[in-house]
Amino acid sequence: MHDWITAPGGRQEAEDRIAFDTPAPARQALDGTVVAPLVHLGVLDVIGPDAEQFLQGQTSAQVGLADGDFAPLTVFCTPKGRMLANAQLLRVAEEHFRLLMHRGLVPSLAEHLNKFAAFYKADLRVRDDLALIGLIGREAPALAEVRLDLAPPTVWHQRGDADIQLLGHPGPRPRLLICLATKRASALWARLAEQATPVGNAVWCLQDIQAGLAWLTPAHRDALLPQMINWEALGGISFKKGCYTGQEVVARAHFRGQVKRRLVRAQLEGGELPPLGSPVETADGKALGEVLAAELDAYDQAEILAVLSTKEDLGPLSVAGQRFKQLKLPYPIERLDPESLAART
Known part of the structure; x- marks a missing residue:
């Protein structure tokens, strides 16, 4: 599944964990620039003429804000306001949206959303053919600009096109996430590794922790309100949009201070x-x-x-x-x- 990264020295320790023999990988990110395979994340695409309308009724984001520049955080809830998955939402082309989330929640969210997608001209596609690569460090923006010919985006914004997306993420060091076809990942990884030290995805996950950014996993599916992971403090909930599944409970918890x-x-x-x-x-x-x-x-x-x-x-x-x-x-x-x-x- 992860041949593009195990071939150049990555060691698969679990389905969602890749490591390298790089000494002190977390320290490497403090002192220099590192590149990591983000195998713990997965992708779900929503495509079709009704994709925006469909998502608008299902998720906490104001979907129209995902315009190919801004790529907001969002969350999908049960009618009781419990989270089924949280994600980053981006528009990669006209009538084509992409959700990045923990890989373990992609199948269950797709199954849940398919119950409603049948009423819209919108298709859900689990994208096992895409690779996600992370860059961390002071030189990460410059390296991405040289290797991808894309101006580095600010946090929760994006650059690129339908073939490759570059996303800005928060953290104690500059962080960029690259999404592209798996068949192109080996070549890009090799170019990035010429100037960035390969590390496992644990280093990226540590930076998420230090950024106070929690990605829901199957261990906590259908258990927490979005505010319990500070999602409204990260800009992951629009309180200015109309109804979506779970909206009433989420809004009540916010306005009545019941968290x-x-x-x-x-x-x-x-x-x-x-x-x-x-x-x-x-x-x-x-x-x-x-x-x-x-x-x-x-x-x-x-x-x-x-x-x-x-x-x-x-x-x-x-x-x-x-x-x-x-x-x-x-x-x-x-x-x-x-x-x-x-x-x-």
């Missing part, structure tokens, strides 16, 4: 990575939250994203026997309208 758990960023005092869903516990063993993502940082300490109770005095906390130290998020917990993000270039 009792929130996404937090933390470091664990130890190098053991907790499994997804591991409880965040008080000193007496009471679970007040759970882990959504975990990776080792440049100093071999576990950094995590967890959904945690919003009660102010929680006392000492731990995960898998490791002390839990909450870290500051890189954004305020307040509503950020995607309409304002779309205006930024």
